[in-house]
Amino acid sequence: xxxxxEPTCPGLCLLVxxxxxxxxxxxxxxxxxxxxxxxxxxxxxxxxxxxxxxxLVFPKETxxxxxEMIPQKPLNLKAFTLCFRxxxxxxxxxxxxxxxxxxxxxxxxxxxxxxxGRLGLYMSGAGVLFDLPQISAxxxxxxxxxESITGATTFYxxxxxxxxxxxxxxxxxxxxxxxxxGQDPDNFVGxxxxxxxxxxxxxxxxxxxxxxxxxxxxxxxxxxxxLIAKVFDWETTEIKVHxxxxxxxxxx
Amino acid sequence: xxxxxEPTCPGLCLLVxxxxxxxxxxxxxxxxxxxxxxxxxxxxxxxxxxxxxxxLVFPKETxxxxxEMIPQKPLNLKAFTLCFRxxxxxxxxxxxxxxxxxxxxxxxxxxxxxxxGRLGLYMSGAGVLFDLPQISAxxxxxxxxxESITGATTFYxxxxxxxxxxxxxxxxxxxxxxxxxGQDPDNFVGxxxxxxxxxxxxxxxxxxxxxxxxxxxxxxxxxxxxLIAKVFDWETTEIKVHxxxxxxxxxx
Amino acid sequence: xxxxxEPTCPGLCLLVxxxxxxxxxxxxxxxxxxxxxxxxxxxxxxxxxxxxxxxLVFPKETxxxxxEMIPQKPLNLKAFTLCFRxxxxxxxxxxxxxxxxxxxxxxxxxxxxxxxGRLGLYMSGAGVLFDLPQISAxxxxxxxxxESITGATTFYxxxxxxxxxxxxxxxxxxxxxxxxxGQDPDNFVGxxxxxxxxxxxxxxxxxxxxxxxxxxxxxxxxxxxxLIAKVFDWETTEIKVHxxxxxxxxxx
Numbered sequence: 001x002x003x004x005x006e007p008t009c010p011g012l013c014l015l016v017x018x019x020x021x022x023x024x025x026x027x028x029x030x031x032x033x034x035x036x037x038x039x040x041x042x043x044x045x046x047x048x049x050x051x052x053x054x055x056l057v058f059p060k061e062t063x064x065x066x067x068e069m070i071p072q073k074p075l076n077l078k079a080f081t082l083c084f085r086x087x088x089x090x091x092x093x094x095x096x097x098x099x100x101x102x103x104x105x106x107x108x109x110x111x112x113x114x115x116x117g118r119l120g121l122y123m124s125g126a127g128v129l130f131d132l133p134q135i136s137a138x139x140x141x142x143x144x145x146x147e148s149i150t151g152a153t154t155f156y157x158x159x160x161x162x163x164x165x166x167x168x169x170x171x172x173x174x175x176x177x178x179x180x181x182g183q184d185p186d187n188f189v190g191x192x193x194x195x196x197x198x199x200x201x202x203x204x205x206x207x208x209x210x211x212x213x214x215x216x217x218x219x220x221x222x223x224x225x226x227l228i229a230k231v232f233d234w235e236t237t238e239i240k241v242h243x244x245x246x247x248x249x250x251x252x
Numbered sequence: 253x254x255x256x257x258e259p260t261c262p263g264l265c266l267l268v269x270x271x272x273x274x275x276x277x278x279x280x281x282x283x284x285x286x287x288x289x290x291x292x293x294x295x296x297x298x299x300x301x302x303x304x305x306x307x308l309v310f311p312k313e314t315x316x317x318x319x320e321m322i323p324q325k326p327l328n329l330k331a332f333t334l335c336f337r338x339x340x341x342x343x344x345x346x347x348x349x350x351x352x353x354x355x356x357x358x359x360x361x362x363x364x365x366x367x368x369g370r371l372g373l374y375m376s377g378a379g380v381l382f383d384l385p386q387i388s389a390x391x392x393x394x395x396x397x398x399e400s401i402t403g404a405t406t407f408y409x410x411x412x413x414x415x416x417x418x419x420x421x422x423x424x425x426x427x428x429x430x431x432x433x434g435q436d437p438d439n440f441v442g443x444x445x446x447x448x449x450x451x452x453x454x455x456x457x458x459x460x461x462x463x464x465x466x467x468x469x470x471x472x473x474x475x476x477x478x479l480i481a482k483v484f485d486w487e488t489t490e491i492k493v494h495x496x497x498x499x500x501x502x503x504x
Numbered sequence: 505x506x507x508x509x510e511p512t513c514p515g516l517c518l519l520v521x522x523x524x525x526x527x528x529x530x531x532x533x534x535x536x537x538x539x540x541x542x543x544x545x546x547x548x549x550x551x552x553x554x555x556x557x558x559x560l561v562f563p564k565e566t567x568x569x570x571x572e573m574i575p576q577k578p579l580n581l582k583a584f585t586l587c588f589r590x591x592x593x594x595x596x597x598x599x600x601x602x603x604x605x606x607x608x609x610x611x612x613x614x615x616x617x618x619x620x621g622r623l624g625l626y627m628s629g630a631g632v633l634f635d636l637p638q639i640s641a642x643x644x645x646x647x648x649x650x651e652s653i654t655g656a657t658t659f660y661x662x663x664x665x666x667x668x669x670x671x672x673x674x675x676x677x678x679x680x681x682x683x684x685x686g687q688d689p690d691n692f693v694g695x696x697x698x699x700x701x702x703x704x705x706x707x708x709x710x711x712x713x714x715x716x717x718x719x720x721x722x723x724x725x726x727x728x729x730x731l732i733a734k735v736f737d738w739e740t741t742e743i744k745v746h747x748x749x750x751x752x753x754x755x756x
Contacts, residue, residue, distance in 0.1 A: 130341075130389060131341045131388075131389045132389055132390065133390065150498065150500050150501075151498075152309070152498075152500045152501070157390065160390050160391065161339075161390070161391045162339060162389050162390050162391065163309075163339030163340060163341065163389050163390075163391070163452045163453040164307065164309050164339075164453045164500060165309070165311065166309060166311050166498050215475075382593075382641055383593045383640075383641045384641055384642065385642065402750065402752050402753075403750075404561070404750070404752045404753075409642065412642050412643065413591075413642070413643045414591060414641050414642050414643065415561075415591030415592060415593065415641050415642075415643070415704045415705040416559065416561050416591075416705045416752060417561070417563065418561060418563050418750050467727075
């Protein structure tokens with residue numbers, strides 16, 4: 001629940017204001033009681049009803065269609081939170097690339113739906129797999145947090161936290177690569193395999209260089225305001241569309 | 253959230269009081285409006301955003317890794333409420349120990365996930381089993397209440413109450429044992445069986461020596477403040493880690 | 505929770521009113537702030553934290569254990585709302601009687617869980633079946649409304665409305681029978697069949713002689729105050745326990 005003093009506050013508002021007694025000698029405002037969510041005055045926060053305005057539709061299996069996302073901050077990361085909303089009808093034994101960040105030499109940070117339906121995170125080598133509720137034709141909100149210092153790696157599906165696994169302890173994600181949605185580059189942007197491509201709809205791709213708290217991720221899922229993403233902020237990140245990808249409106 | 257004018261309100265309190273001004277011509281304050289979280293000043297209550305700060309990750313199946321919890325009050329119990337949050341990828345026909353309290357002679361109070369996925373409570377002998385929503389890789393909040401006088405035994409999964417079963421009427425749980433997370437001691441701390449060990453994440457292990465009300469357990473699930481646990485309070489209980497158990501942060 | 509300044513607010517109300525002070529130099533009270541639970545002054549409403557104090561546990565299958573409920577108003581009904589909370593581990597092809605009202609000659613008003621898991625209402629003959637979320641070991645809140653004039657019959661599971669079916673148009677439920685929980689009387693209280701008996705927990709059995717609005721039934725599910733039930737009010741209805749039925753506390 002949010003308490004706010006703004007006239008258009010979306011949550012519970014407590015407005016208690018004094019009465020102007022202009023014909024009285026007494027002070028004009030005897031009361032000004034306001035309870036505020038200070039975040040509204042803080043540039044670090046934003047109303048997500050404005051955040052999410054575009055959605056990417058990949059209508060069919062190709063080895064040519066993809067979207068490049070231009071990072072707003074280099075991806076040398078000791079921690080991250082990556083979120084997106086995704087829906088696909090792909091099922092059965094079919095790998096699906098969900099997020100690919102590759103430098104010339106390495107698959108730095110890839111997120112996959114595996115052959116068996118599990119979700120996997122790979123950072124420059126062997127990955128870590130999670131047996132979670134299936135991605136389906138109904139939109140799922142997926143978040144993934146990781147921090148180097150402990151190796152703690154956790155998924156959030158529709159705001160709900162999974163178990164934590166220890167992975168990539170003391171690892172660092174390196175800068176200088178490219179982030180691709182829709183294809184898995186086996187080379188530095190190239191060598192795409194249609195059988196791993198993404199088909200369906202994906203949007204609200206946000207990336208932070210910190211581990212967000214469970215409460216924030218639950219809020220993000222629920223459409224409440226949250227911390228602006230520094231690495232990729234879906235509202236402002238520049239994207240470059242290649243091939244048959246439809247960019248449509250995603251109004252709340 | 254509760255709004256109340258009672259001085260002892262357990263939730264968020266809005267106190268609005270008038271000041272007697274009849275003997276004063278120019279009252280400086282006609283009202284004192286204060287917003288208080290009384291619980292913070294009440295030792296019985298606590299803000300759960302402070303409560304839960306560590307989480308136990310058991311990365312793999314072992315017969316050696318476990319955590320001992322040091323009780324803050326002896327476990328001779330005529331009633332209890334036991335709560336924890338748990339996630340595991342273990343499934344199929346696999347027993348999983350969730351909580352083990354053993355005295356030299358007896359398994360005094362064990363909670364199991366059974367071979368068939370049911371949850372079971374055992375106190376010094378035959379147990380009672382409940383057919384509940386499955387424990388999975390997504391976190392579940394599990395509570396269990398029991399009272400000797402009626403034998404009423406009830407589970408709560410994610411704040412929702414199960415049916416009540418009658419079990420252990422007039423029984424008393426005896427003090428003098430050890431509480432182990434991660435392994436089932438067939439002896440007084442020892443004789444562990446890897447095939448019964450816990451793999452996954454567990455945290456917020458609280459134990460009260462009373463039966464908490466459904467409302468409190470729903471609040472606990474929702475992350476609202478609640479009554480401090482007298483037997484085990486997750487924020488303050490001393491734990492001793494043995495083997496490969498990762499203690500990570502569990503921020504709200 | 506609703507916060508409202510409306511005089512007729514149905515929940516907990518925070519009333520903040522200004523007092524006209526323009527013709528007064530020394531207003532004694534510029535504001536009158538009052539926190540009221542208006543419903544408490546209305547005999548038709550009641551705080552549900554008081555309502556629900558007992559719960560019936562039927563520990564095992566028998567043909568002898570049952571509870572008789574003594575109506576507070578005769579059951580000659582042209583409309584009704586019947587509600588209860590129920591949990592059972594019975595599943596598979598097993599009929600389960602949930603509520604039985606029988607006069608010497610007729611099964612006047614029976615509610616069943618059918619062999620195939622559907623819920624059914626029978627009034628003196630063929631019944632009407634609804635394919636709803638399954639009753640399980642986790643508590644379900646079940647309501648059922650019917651009115652003679654249109655035959656509109658609707659279930660509510662956990663506050664959510666089902667489709668409406670037309671059943672028993674122009675019918676009248678007759679007074680002079682007995683209401684039995686736990687067994688289905690094939691005779692006027694007798695001829696019980698263990699294979700149809702109820703096993704599990706049931707409580708908060710309320711019955712009104714009117715059709716309550718969806719909002720009221722959602723409130724009832726949520727534990728908010730609601731209209732006192734005239735036919736059976738769970739807090740005050742006299743019950744007679746026969747056989748192995750445990751009456752335990754059901755605190756909020």
